[in-house]
């Protein structure tokens with residue numbers, strides 16, 4: 001898909017009834033080693049939308065998510081938040097991060113701390129950096145317990161985080177994001193290290209929380225079946241370029257295969273940009289096992 005077509009698709013698929021809460025404008029990232037991880041893209045994420053990012057390893061999903069949270073600086077273009085404007089300035093970025101919860105594949109919990117203390121760390125954006133030296137307020141502890149209860153771990157609140165299963169630890173990650181009281185939730189392969197049943201439970205939980213709280217969610221996944229089931233909209237990346245942007249029903253088997261093509265095959269597809277979106281199966285392209 002040419003960048004012009006991609007941009008048009010992005011505009012067409014953003015929910016017209018809801019304003020964009022987060023937008024990229026000609027955003028691209030080239031890392032210091034010269035590798036272009038993201039090619040210019042202009043995407044609009046509507047308020048309350050649940051968007052799934054799909055793409056093979058190295059396609060640029062994490063880079064995009066990290067740009068959306070201000071953790072990676074764009075080489076070109078910008079990230080605009082409806083509440084904070086261009087997040088290029090330190091002040092806007094701080095305000096944007098406060099309203100943006102982030103869930104990581106590897107939890108990023110402190111294993112020796114209790115579930116409660118890990119969740120409370122989600123409040124740090126609301127305080128000065130020396131805040132952890134002081135006791136947390138009763139209100140914040142109450143908020144943390146409510147978040148822990150919401151993810152079904154109240155009985156484990158005082159247990160060390162490293163004594164929990166992978167699925168439980170990821171629930172702690174969700175609670176830590178929720179205590180921020182975010183309006184945007186970014187999740188980078190939140191279920192990649194979980195077994196299929198636990199992954200499904202966790203995604204069901206994240207999806208239902210996002211929908212009931214009206215959060216704008218952008219979630220990267222490797223499981224196309226989960227993307228089809230949970231997403232309002234799927235954005236597909238390949239070699240740093242947005243090559244699919246549309247409703248789950250529009251992601252044909254061929255388009256899904258195209259996202260996971262080997263780079264040598266993808267190269268020939270890029271010479272015929274629309275091929276990945278046609279209903280022609282790529283028989284030699286192995287799909288991830290979770291498909």
Ligand SMILES: Nc1ncnc2c1ncn2[C@@H]1O[C@H](COP(=O)(O)OP(=O)(O)OP(=O)(O)O)[C@@H](O)[C@H]1O
Pocket residue numbers: 031032033035036037055056057058059060061062063064
């Ligand atoms: N800090 C960095 N410096 C240089 N190259 C990087 C850096 N971070 C990522 N890359 C490269 O940029 C490309 C995109 O990486 P990214 O992590 O965004 O992909 P991804 O789609 O999230 O992959 P995965 O599904 O494996 O997490 C990859 O080729 C990766 O090796």
